[in-house]
Amino acid sequence: xxxxxxxxxPNPYLRTNWIAGxxxxxxxxxxPPSHAITGTVRVTIGKAGFILGxxxxxxxxxxxxxxxxxxxxxxxxxxxxxxxxxxxxxxAAYINELSDFSGxxxxxxxxxxxxxGIGGVQLRNAKGVTITLQGPKGGxxxxxxxxxxxxxxxxxxxxxx
Numbered sequence: 001x002x003x004x005x006x007x008x009x010p011n012p013y014l015r016t017n018w019i020a021g022x023x024x025x026x027x028x029x030x031x032p033p034s035h036a037i038t039g040t041v042r043v044t045i046g047k048a049g050f051i052l053g054x055x056x057x058x059x060x061x062x063x064x065x066x067x068x069x070x071x072x073x074x075x076x077x078x079x080x081x082x083x084x085x086x087x088x089x090x091x092a093a094y095i096n097e098l099s100d101f102s103g104x105x106x107x108x109x110x111x112x113x114x115x116x117g118i119g120g121v122q123l124r125n126a127k128g129v130t131i132t133l134q135g136p137k138g139g140x141x142x143x144x145x146x147x148x149x150x151x152x153x154x155x156x157x158x159x160x161x
Contacts, residue, residue, distance in 0.1 A: 036094045039063035048083035065161045076147040090133035100127040102153040
């Protein structure tokens with residue numbers, strides 16, 4: 001019985017760790033914001049394949065109060081079967097300059113759709129831009145693959161937001 005009450009005694013090491021955790025949380029909350037800007041992304045992508053998949057689509061990046069159209073072309077290798085249409089929305093984070101958005105993105109993901117469902121993906125390019133997208137899928141597709149996506153931004157066709 002005495003061992004049980006010994007267990008209930010306060011531990012000074014736990015209290016120290018708790019205080020350090022609170023101090024760390026406070027330091028993070030007052031850290032200055034990054035100079036990188038986040039933009040909003042809307043994209044529609046069609047995709048089909050069996051083992052090797054291909055897809056493409058169009059989208060819009062809203063960045064610094066302007067809308068920039070872009071195209072998406074992708075290739076996936078892995079366990080892919082079927083076809084789907086994805087209308088995704090999300091955000092592009094860690095954009096320092098508009099030119100950072102265009103480029104080759106990598107994603108490792110798994111997903112699926114059976115006539116309708118929810119899809120999601122996270123992409124990252126060599127300049128550190130991370131695009132996180134989600135939305136409904138239409139069609140029949142199962143996938144677990146490695147994907148390369150090329151995004152080409154058309155700055156000449158931008159419009160005010």
